[in-house]
Amino acid sequence: MAPKKAIRKEEWDRRLHEVQVTKDDLNRLIMDYLVIEGYKSAAEEFSQEADIAPPVDFESIESRMKIREALQRGDIEDAITRVNDLNPEILDTNAGLYFHLQQQKLIEYIRQGRIEDALEFAQTELAARGEESPEFLSELERTMALLAFESTGSAPAGIAELLSPGQRMKTAGEVNGAILESLGQGKEVKLVGLLKLLGWGEQLLADEVEFPRM
């Protein structure tokens, strides 16, 4: 194989410099993130400070935030009610999302040590659904495995992570995305897309040429 071509630092810097992007552009990327992730007050402040029009009304951010807060404090029932208040179709048309919410509810029972409730809930609500799809079943199994460990600290990482805040965030993110989608809004945070493109591009380019790293 021929030696990889290298791009010199000066050339690279020149190209970096030539990229057309303005502060306004970047401001909008930030705003996109604040709105989609529901940072309502930050979005409001930013709209003022950066003199940038908000892409949505702040109230819609508020209702999504309430739902997310409910999920984050583990009140799944409240979240489900609120989502249905907003638009019942969201959960009706999205079996996977509904299952994940119920799974989260089961997790919360277990976290609180309400073993009886957990078992009953699993048997009445989740077992039947586990038969619907292999993905549901394996998720159910994984969740039930939490009960097998005396303290969550002794559980293997793959199972213990169900109890982490990350798991709640994940569920909350999923719900958030579904709501945004139902509102006809983009649900992908552009900043995440940017980072993905960065990683994708860096990897591909590194295979082809040498270039100065960041």
Added chain:
Amino acid sequence: MTTRPTRSASIPIGPRGASSHSPGGRNIESVISIPFAAAPRPRISSAQSIPRSTVDDHRGLGVSYGARGSSSTAIATSPPRPTARSMAFNSASGRHSYRASSTFEPRVIRAGGEVSHSVDAACLPSTSPVRPRRQSTTASGRGASTQRPIPGVAVPASQAPPVSFPRPSYLDHSVLRHLLQIDTPPTLPPSRKADPAHEHHVVSSPITATSDSDEESNVSPPRELRSAPLPVVPQNQILRLPTRWSDQFRHALLSVSGDGRDLTYHGASCSGDRDAAAARTDHPVPAACGIYYYEVEIISKGQKGHISIGFAGRDVRLSRLPGWEINSWGYHGDDGCSFAAEKTGTKYGPTFGTGDIIGCGVDFTSHRAFFTKNGALLGPVFDNIGKDIEIYPSIGLRHAGEAVRVNFGHESFKFDIDFHVLQKRNHIWSKILNTPLDSSLLQTCLVEQGTSTSALKVPLSEGQTKDVINKLVVTYLEHHGYVKTLRAFQKQRDIETQPPFPISSSPADADVDMVSPQDESSSSDTTERDMERRTRIVKSVIAGDIDTAIAETKAHHVSVLEAEEGLLLFKLRCRKFVELILEAAELKKKMRRIGTAGSHDDGVIEEMDGLHADGMDVDDEDVVSSPQSPNTTNGFGSAAIPVRGGGSGRRRTSMSPTDGEGSLGSPLAQYESTLHQAIAYGQTLSNDYKNDARLEVKQIFKRTFAIVAWEDPLTAGGVVSEVVGHDAKVALANELNRAILRSQGRPPIPLLETIYRQTSVFVSQLGLMGVGGATFADMQREFLDA
């Protein structure tokens, strides 16, 4: 899907067709249609006149094809040929007149192919598209002189007819669309006004042109001082798209029509492989297209239809059909087989013949080709096409009477290539979005890691992803001093990362909480104070309050002012001087305005000085009705009062000694004192830096002092306005901001911006190389456009 009404515009053949040249420059991004020097003697065999009527019939049918391109661009398709030729005649003669004198070598053997256009364009500003039109009346007489060779261009004369058509719209999906051009870009504006007499001077134009411009820059010295903003358009090379069959790279048995679109076989009737004859295009297909596509209409398949359509490398033998030789690929009409360096083909599609429209595309994202027949996709074929070599659209014919006509975007395509490319683009984009973020980002974004995972790349967890984004957002807000936003953001962040129930010592938790809010909040107070101060400093500069900016910077970031031997301090002080001069200019302007408004009253002073009542006095004397009416008072007063308001507001700091409400003295005195203050400041400045030998310092100084020569520097235009204008102030403020950040060990460019730029360079570099479909990763569209 709408039909394109304008399609018909290219069909009628009328003398007014010439007007179809004018739309050339309308689509700025696709700088494209260039009338060209043309063939005095188009080599079109009479045999062609019959098939051509068939062509027109077909194009008539083409009206109903779905076309996604904008209808406006369609107008610019190549003008009807007869007209085109007469036009071309003129333009050709125009070229001759300077060509002939600039060099008299009859022919240049070119190794470099067609690239030589660009050289011309660079040294001859007059190669702009306006030329042919301007001289069209006079030149036609001279145009008859048929000095065939055009040495500079080094293309046989018949090589350059007025083929001009817009870049096909499907190419707009390429990130590098701005680089993809149909032939020589008309980037160089005419250097001077169109002037019929000028035509004669063109003879020596390269010399006069340069000496002229030298003179100009000598006359107006400021120009050399100008810190020209870098051109926003990347200085990348232009990527030329195929526009016509090459007259060079075609077999002798093939004739190319004047517009470069038709290929006709002229050999004696059939006799085996050895009579195969191929042609390729003038330019190769840039991989940056992502997908490139052209269509060929079979005007006549002759007896056997031994026609091959495809691609070939630059130096593939022209006595062979594409697909037979290595580095060539073709789809053959007689048997419907695909050929890739093989003698016996592989079954691929249907046969094709007279009247069929065959599309031929290459997809650089997969390095495969595809064909269409009469608008229907036949599917992918060939592997590794265009991977290591440049490829050219290429066609081979074998028998007398075979003739084809190509469409490189001259007219709408039969196949919906726009949609095809769009699908591809979406596919690539979703592939990119499915790439997991990996742990290398933690380093890139300087998110502290719990354990040093270093080299190993593992996918990021949700929490880690959030941490990374969080870091981007926070550093960005800090950088630009969006204090309130940052505060609100961090407050909410803190709430959500606080686990409601402390979950014992699970290892998973440790991962997720890598950046614990406590860590940041410990230093957050000082960070915030820092940021607020920095923002204040930046805002003072933008408000023109340089003294405050300098004082605050000195107090808290003294190293910033000392760096580079005080360069930044010098710049700030220059700005202070500018502010003083502007202030003086403003006062003078106000004086004058009130002078005229107050008509006979020479007590300008009184009006300026006076309070509301004075304004009313003036009103009284003016035409306006009731002196008591608050409306009129305000109406007029608005001219006078802001003087005071503006004065005290904007200049409070610089006016220091005399300042104070009501104690300002007369405007004239005010003006004079400000002016004196300015000059005195300038003299101090001059004195302080007289020993500074740095070129940059000298230049800035010179440029700054030059503004005194203008009565109103803000509206003076040119360099002066650049020096004094608001943008300059913002730029200075940004420079100061960066310097302070740097002094604190922070990046002078926000991480988010760095990442954006970096990513953009990755994408365009990959796009240029035709790797991975990066050309369809359109950051502008995905991230920036609403």
